[in-house]
Amino acid sequence: MSDEGSSSLFGEESMPEDNMEMRQRRVRTTQMGDPVPRRVERKQTKPAAEWTKAIIMSFAALAGFVVFTLRKKATYLARKGSDFKTFDKCNLATYPVWKLDEAEELNMSKCEHMNLPDDIEVWSRFKSVKKLDLNSNSLTDLPSAMEALAPSLEILFLSENKFTKVPDVIKKMTKLRVLSMRGNLLTELTSENLPVASLVWLILTNNNIGNISSNVNNLTHLRKLMLSHNSLHEIPLELHECKDLELIRLADNNLETIPREVLSLPRLGWISLSGNPIFKSKTPKNSEKIIKENDIEINKSKILGQGASGIVFSGTYQDQDVAVKVFKEQSKGSDGNAEDEMSINSVVDNPYAISAIGVVENNGKKKMLVMKLLKGTSPLGKVPSFDTVTRDAGPAPLSQKIINKEVLLTTIWNVASALEYIHGSIGVSHGDIYLHNVLIDGDKVSRISDWGASFAYDLDDAEQAELIEKIEVLAFGRLIQDILSWHSKVIEGEPFKGLLDDILQPEITERPGFKAIKDRLALMPEMSEIAG
Numbered sequence: 326m327s328d329e330g331s332s333s334l335f336g337e338e339s340m341p342e343d344n345m346e347m348r349q350r351r352v353r354t355t356q357m358g359d360p361v362p363r364r365v366e367r368k369q370t371k372p373a374a375e376w377t378k379a380i381i382m383s384f385a386a387l388a389g390f391v392v393f394t395l396r397k398k399a400t401y402l403a404r405k406g407s408d409f410k411t412f413d414k415c416n417l418a419t420y421p422v423w424k425l426d427e428a429e430e431l432n433m434s435k436c437e438h439m440n441l442p443d444d445i446e447v448w449s450r451f452k453s454v455k456k457l458d459l460n461s462n463s464l465t466d467l468p469s470a471m472e473a474l475a476p477s478l479e480i481l482f483l484s485e486n487k488f489t490k491v492p493d494v495i496k497k498m499t500k501l502r503v504l505s506m507r508g509n510l511l512t513e514l515t516s517e518n519l520p521v522a523s524l525v526w527l528i529l530t531n532n533n534i535g536n537i538s539s540n541v542n543n544l545t546h547l548r549k550l551m552l553s554h555n556s557l558h559e560i561p562l563e564l565h566e567c568k569d570l571e572l573i574r575l576a577d578n579n580l581e582t583i584p585r586e587v588l589s590l591p592r593l594g595w596i597s598l599s600g601n602p603i604f605k606s607k608t609p610k611n612s613e614k615i616i617k618e619n620d621i622e623i624n625k626s627k628i629l630g631q632g633a634s635g636i637v638f639s640g641t642y643q644d645q646d647v648a649v650k651v652f653k654e655q656s657k658g659s660d661g662n663a664e665d666e667m668s669i670n671s672v673v674d675n676p677y678a679i680s681a682i683g684v685v686e687n688n689g690k691k692k693m694l695v696m697k698l699l700k701g702t703s704p705l706g707k708v709p710s711f712d713t714v715t716r717d718a719g720p721a722p723l724s725q726k727i728i729n730k731e732v733l734l735t736t737i738w739n740v741a742s743a744l745e746y747i748h749g750s751i752g753v754s755h756g757d758i759y760l761h762n763v764l765i766d767g768d769k770v771s772r773i774s775d776w777g778a779s780f781a782y783d784l785d786d787a788e789q790a791e792l793i794e795k796i797e798v799l800a801f802g803r804l805i806q807d808i809l810s811w812h813s814k815v816i817e818g819e820p821f822k823g824l825l826d827d828i829l830q831p832e833i834t835e836r837p838g839f840k841a842i843k844d845r846l847a848l849m850p851e852m853s854e855i856a857g
């Protein structure tokens with residue numbers, strides 16, 4: 326140890342005294358002859374009290390270190406033992422530090438006192454967060470320090486807040502694939518603050534959006550765009566430059582027209598347009614049979630299924646078993662309106678489509694849909710996930726035991742038949758053709774269900790009608806692709822190859838319509854018994 330080191334151990338105040346002593350000794354050496362070695366002299370002159378002080382301070386420092394370490398360990402064990410029960414999900418400072426760099430999902434929704442720090446150091450502790458849920462928090466902006474999440478963040482939920490624009494920091498999130506800002510106060514869709522190179526799924530349902538900027542064409546990777554329940558008067562032509570678009574929801578806006586170029590998008594397979602002036606005159610009115618609430622008995626303990634728009638219960642009406650879909654209060658579903666779903670379902674009359682018996686009104690508001698009950702029913706697919714985006718996530722587990730080649734061929738035939746009927750006879754698009762919306766009953770009959778995205782269109786406008794039908798033709802092609810890939814051990818794909826190539830081609834008018842599709846299916850040897 327150096328001299329400076331040993332001096333500092335004794336405190337600042339000992340320095341001048343020591344120096345003076347040393348100066349005096351130097352004088353003595355030159356004036357009185359033999360010098361006395363400096364170190365030896367210092368040792369001899371150090372008072373015992375100073376040594377005692379040094380030892381006590383060393384012990385005190387050591388004891389402090391031990392106490393500090395033990396307290397840290399105790400806090401760690403206490404938090405670990407409490408299994409995260411004590412941390413406040415709305416306050417990042419309380420998150421268990423030993424877990425931060427492993428956390429892939431953060432749920433900070435519905436916080437009473439939300440505090441998002443503008444501190445890059447805090448946010449950079451979350452190295453692996455892929456999904457962040459900030460729904461229902463009255464937020465108006467996001468701190469720029471959240472940029473620290475950019476290396477990992479893929480899914481961001483900002484729904485049911487008070488944003489009037491997309492926060493600036495979002496454009497820095499270069500891995501963001503899914504952004505949900507449903508139920509905010511946005512007035513424009515602009516790509517300005519969006520990560521255009523990564524975004525595939527954009528949810529802007531139920532805002533005040535009256536304008537889509539022409540810069541929307543920067544969203545070249547976008548596959549799914551949800552814009553229902555806004556105030557749009559027109560769709561800019563530039564949207565047709567978003568060539569990856571596969572699904573667009575535009576229900577409940579103020580659209581008088583829709584550009585032909587947008588309807589011709591090469592990958593577009595799902596669209597909803599109900600509740601717009603464009604097809605208002607075509608939407609069936611008072612088509613529903615009104616059922617009195619007292620005449621229907623709902624078995625609330627028997628849930629047949631549930632989805633985004635409501636819960637389907639088992640019930641009884643005029644001595645017959647029925648299924649009753651009870652819509653969520655103020656349901657502003659991403660697909661469309663409950664009213665349109667009920668009126669369209671009421672005019673559908675086909676053996677391979679679920680048809681309505683009537684609707685139940687309460688205070689002049691239609692709130693329940695009564696359907697024929699399909700006994701022992703199960704959907705054939707699982708709804709899309711954040712990974713599959715526009716495609717069903719896979720076969721539904723329940724359906725596996727009833728799957729065989731005949732069931733799959735019959736399903737393809739039944740869906741084609743129902744689609745030929747709705748497009749050819751009543752001018753209706755289903756808008757949501759997926760295997761998760763095909764129900765198979767105990768007698769192995771498949772039918773299309775869930776008319777939540779459906780809309781009636783104008784069959785007299787032949788050019789437009791063709792495009793609308795052929796958008797759904799593409800969805801039907803995707804459905805066949807899913808059947809063939811999920812069940813490749815049960816059914817061969819080869820016989821469908823030529824038909825599928827025609828259905829999936831990007832030039833929309835070149836695709837066959839449903840009548841031609843059915844004719845070609847009927848000619849396939851596999852289908853001979855089913856089509857006969």
Ligand SMILES: Nc1ncnc2c1ncn2[C@@H]1O[C@H](COP(=O)(O)OP(=O)(O)OP(=O)(O)O)[C@@H](O)[C@H]1O
Binds near residue numbers: 629775
């Ligand atoms: N007529 C019926 N008979 C028996 N079960 C039914 C009937 N209609 C619907 N179900 C069951 O209820 C589930 C949900 O129905 P539906 O798809 O109409 O609801 P949703 O809220 O529109 O769903 P999504 O989230 O897909 O839009 C179905 O998958 C099915 O299991």
